[in-house]
Amino acid sequence: MNVIEIKNLTKSYGSSRGIIDVSFNVEQGEVFGFIGPNGAGKSTTIRTLLGLIYPTSGRAAIFGKSCTEDPEVRREVGYLPSEVFYYDNMRVIDLLKYSASFYKKDCTKRIEELAGIMDLDLKKKIDDLSFGNKKKVGIVQGLLHEPKLIILDEPTSGLDPLMQQKFFELIEQENKKGASVFFSSHILSEVQRLCSRVAFIKEGRLIKLEKMSELQDNNYKKIKLEAKNDIDKDLFSLEGVGKLEIKGRIADFIYRGNINNLMKIFARTELANISITEPDLEEIFMHYYSNEKV
Amino acid sequence: MNIFLRELRANRKALIIWSVSMFLLVLSGMGKYTAYSSSGAEGNVFNDLPFTMKAILGIGSFDVTKMSGYFAMLFLYMELAAGIHAALLGAGIIAKEERDKTTEFLIVKPVSRNAIITSKLLAALVNIVVINIVTLVSSVMMVSAYNKGEDITGEIIMFYVSMFIVQLLFFTIGTALAAIMHKPKAAGSAATGILLAGYVISRITELTDKLNLLNILSPFKYFSYEKLVAGEGLDINIVIITLAVIAVFTFSTYRYYSKRDLNI
Amino acid sequence: MNIYKHELKTLLKSTIIWALSMTALALIYFSVFPGIAEDAEEFKKLLGGYSPSIRALLSISLDNITSILGFYSMIFSFITLCGAIQAMNYGMSVLSRETRERTADFLLVKPVSRSKIVSAKVLAAFTMLLFTDALYYVSAFVMANLVKTSDYSNKLFLMLNLTLLFIQLIFLAVGLLVSVFFNKLKTVLPVSLGVVFGFYILGALLVTGENVAARYFAPFKYFDYNYILKNGSFDGVYLVISALIIAAAVTASYLIYTKKDIHAVS
Numbered sequence: 001m002n003v004i005e006i007k008n009l010t011k012s013y014g015s016s017r018g019i020i021d022v023s024f025n026v027e028q029g030e031v032f033g034f035i036g037p038n039g040a041g042k043s044t045t046i047r048t049l050l051g052l053i054y055p056t057s058g059r060a061a062i063f064g065k066s067c068t069e070d071p072e073v074r075r076e077v078g079y080l081p082s083e084v085f086y087y088d089n090m091r092v093i094d095l096l097k098y099s100a101s102f103y104k105k106d107c108t109k110r111i112e113e114l115a116g117i118m119d120l121d122l123k124k125k126i127d128d129l130s131f132g133n134k135k136k137v138g139i140v141q142g143l144l145h146e147p148k149l150i151i152l153d154e155p156t157s158g159l160d161p162l163m164q165q166k167f168f169e170l171i172e173q174e175n176k177k178g179a180s181v182f183f184s185s186h187i188l189s190e191v192q193r194l195c196s197r198v199a200f201i202k203e204g205r206l207i208k209l210e211k212m213s214e215l216q217d218n219n220y221k222k223i224k225l226e227a228k229n230d231i232d233k234d235l236f237s238l239e240g241v242g243k244l245e246i247k248g249r250i251a252d253f254i255y256r257g258n259i260n261n262l263m264k265i266f267a268r269t270e271l272a273n274i275s276i277t278e279p280d281l282e283e284i285f286m287h288y289y290s291n292e293k294v
Numbered sequence: 295m296n297i298f299l300r301e302l303r304a305n306r307k308a309l310i311i312w313s314v315s316m317f318l319l320v321l322s323g324m325g326k327y328t329a330y331s332s333s334g335a336e337g338n339v340f341n342d343l344p345f346t347m348k349a350i351l352g353i354g355s356f357d358v359t360k361m362s363g364y365f366a367m368l369f370l371y372m373e374l375a376a377g378i379h380a381a382l383l384g385a386g387i388i389a390k391e392e393r394d395k396t397t398e399f400l401i402v403k404p405v406s407r408n409a410i411i412t413s414k415l416l417a418a419l420v421n422i423v424v425i426n427i428v429t430l431v432s433s434v435m436m437v438s439a440y441n442k443g444e445d446i447t448g449e450i451i452m453f454y455v456s457m458f459i460v461q462l463l464f465f466t467i468g469t470a471l472a473a474i475m476h477k478p479k480a481a482g483s484a485a486t487g488i489l490l491a492g493y494v495i496s497r498i499t500e501l502t503d504k505l506n507l508l509n510i511l512s513p514f515k516y517f518s519y520e521k522l523v524a525g526e527g528l529d530i531n532i533v534i535i536t537l538a539v540i541a542v543f544t545f546s547t548y549r550y551y552s553k554r555d556l557n558i
Numbered sequence: 559m560n561i562y563k564h565e566l567k568t569l570l571k572s573t574i575i576w577a578l579s580m581t582a583l584a585l586i587y588f589s590v591f592p593g594i595a596e597d598a599e600e601f602k603k604l605l606g607g608y609s610p611s612i613r614a615l616l617s618i619s620l621d622n623i624t625s626i627l628g629f630y631s632m633i634f635s636f637i638t639l640c641g642a643i644q645a646m647n648y649g650m651s652v653l654s655r656e657t658r659e660r661t662a663d664f665l666l667v668k669p670v671s672r673s674k675i676v677s678a679k680v681l682a683a684f685t686m687l688l689f690t691d692a693l694y695y696v697s698a699f700v701m702a703n704l705v706k707t708s709d710y711s712n713k714l715f716l717m718l719n720l721t722l723l724f725i726q727l728i729f730l731a732v733g734l735l736v737s738v739f740f741n742k743l744k745t746v747l748p749v750s751l752g753v754v755f756g757f758y759i760l761g762a763l764l765v766t767g768e769n770v771a772a773r774y775f776a777p778f779k780y781f782d783y784n785y786i787l788k789n790g791s792f793d794g795v796y797l798v799i800s801a802l803i804i805a806a807a808v809t810a811s812y813l814i815y816t817k818k819d820i821h822a823v824s
Contacts, residue, residue: 085660
């Protein structure tokens with residue numbers, strides 16, 4: 001059975017569009033990425049899936065059941081929202097125990113384990129925590145009942161790099177134990193690292209559903225370099241180079257292909273500075289869908 | 295200026311609702327006057343009632359067969375309502391940023407915290423004045439509609455001057471509480487609590503002479519309405535002292551808000 | 559149930575404050591009763607000299623003031639006002655809390671149905687109101703016995719106090735209904751104070767006795783204390799009306815809350 005089944009899901013807020021005719025499935029054991037520009041409809045999809053808002057038409061099901069008709073199915077779901085707020089005047093441990101009380105299993109050991117990994121002080125008052133630490137509470141809260149489906153919405157925003165690593169290790173572990181992960185993010189590198197399949201949503205519609213391996217084939221690097229001397233126009237006329245801009249000593253382009261070929265050119269040139277970055281998601285969109293081939 | 299205008303707009307709906315409510319309050323209150331005044335010569339029975347009984351019936355020490363006395367009795371309810379409005383307004387307008395989590399937006403703008411407070415206070419002042427005038431005008435209208443005796447418009451104005459001062463007092467209590475308290479969200483309840491306590495105290499001291507000392511705690515008793523009704527005007531000393539207290543609370547609002555760690 | 563217990567804990571502090579305040583208010587009134595009763599007895603003797611219309615206007619009040627139950631019925635409306643504010647506050651805050659404190663994404667994603675959430679919270683509010691009333695009742699009972707001038711019927715005293723609970727239940731239900739209509743409720747206090755005071759003033763001013771229709775709109779006048787004291791029972795019609803209002807408001811709240819979209823944090 002598919003862990004998540006979304007069929008022709010549509011939600012409109014009065015006259016403004018939310019999502020339109022979205023359909024996809026998430027299979028058991030997958031790590032599924034869900035990406036799109038701001039305002040594309042990611043949160044709307046997730047909130048409809050979880051039963052926080054009601055679809056205008058279509059259906060969203062978890063383990064074959066709709067969250068609104070069978071709230072019990074959420075017992076196997078862990079949700080980490082992008083913005084984390086909790087009740088006033090509670091200690092971390094109180095909130096986690098309260099959260100655990102909904103799941104009818106003893107989660108105390110798991111809470112301690114997770115808190116240890118994420119370096120979370122259980123005795124502190126939530127009001128006194130920084131944003132990042134509150135996020136950690138959210139992570140522990142989402143995972144303490146060992147759910148079979150983990151839904152993450154911008155999970156690493158606010159976490160320091162070390163914690164981000166630990167978080168991903170955690171998710172990978174859960175996935176190995178059999179949990180499926182539904183992961184919404186703006187950060188391509190994270191999505192690339194974890195997900196086996198990715199869905200693109202833009203302006204309320206599902207644009208593409210791809211396997212990560214295909215995405216990687218299509219990935220490119222952004223290169224900006226400053227040479228010691230003016231750059232020859234033909235220096236970078238290499239297959240795989242696109243959007244080339246040369247201004248005096250500075251060259252700006254994107255590259256898709258065998259990186260070694262590019263390295264040979266760099267080696268031949270006297271460079272003052274170079275930066276090689278991965279494109280972020282918005283750029284991939286712009287690039288990917290304005291022209292199919294680089 | 296922009297903060298001032300924004301606050302005015304934000305409070306517009308509440309102001310309209312409160313103004314209409316105050317008007318209705320005056321309207322319905324005055325409607326009962328005929329029952330009291332028509333008792334004719336034997337109306338004196340109201341004055342002859344025992345002190346405590348008058349307190350329980352809500353008459354207090356006023357001659358409710360005459361318009362001036364009746365109005366004085368009603369006036370306390372106007373003042374109570376206006377006081378609640380002022381207290382909630384004061385607490386709310388200061389606590390609003392932290393409550394709505396817009397602190398990070400406003401406070402980092404190139405305006406000093408003091409300037410922010412000033413704009414808010416001025417906008418609130420406009421609200422308070424509007425409420426006062428609406429109630430005053432309604433009162434004058436209703437009184438002349440029902441009055442069979444002498445004109446008391448002058449006294450009514452004096453009443454509302456005193457109410458304005460009491461409004462300012464509760465307002466600044468609200469703002470000071472919101473500026474001082476660690477949890478500004480609770481300032482509204484705290485200010486209302488203080489106000490209601492003051493009201494209850496004013497009712498209690500009516501019951502017996504022995505507790506008059508408690509009147510210090512009740513702004514509703516600062517001005518002697520009996521003397522007002524008799525045409526003696528407001529006691530200038532009390533006015534000055536109350537204004538001084540208002541100034542202290544206002545100053546506290548500025549000071550504590552400037553020094554405070556704002557909760558984000 | 560966990561939500562129920564959590565809500566109880568959240569309401570505890572305010573419940574204690576309300577219970578103590580209402581008790582203190584009653585204490586003050588009870589303490590002046592002896593003096594008043596004496597004054598009133600004296601005055602009653604004088605009343606014979608006045609015309610029937612005057613006597614009509616005052617005699618009920620005089621009779622009431624001299625007996626402990628009558629006196630209590632005169633001051634109890636203030637206690638009820640406090641209780642109504644408390645109930646309205648609770649009704650309005652229990653559900654809107656998840657939106658106001660932005661914890662909706664936590665609670666509503668748990669494996670509980672929305673109607674279970676409503677039930678737990680309403681039950682918690684009801685429990686706390688009951689608790690407040692019980693505390694108050696015990697204190698009032700003790701105080702009444704301390705200052706009474708003559709024996710009174712415990713049954714009637716209990717009945718008078720029950721009206722507090724009835725009115726609180728009405729406002730609890732109304733508060734609940736009002737809160738589910740709002741998508742973004744920032745502060746509860748102004749709305750609840752406004753509604754309660756509004757109904758209170760409406761009751762005080764509209765209901766002069768002749769206009770029967772007006773009474774339907776004034777919950778504070780649903781239970782006439784003099785009627786209770788005279789007949790030893792509640793006015794059946796208004797009991798039914800109260801029950802209907804409560805049932806309708808609570809049912810509507812369930813329906814609306816269950817079908818509502820809960821939007822993301824704002």
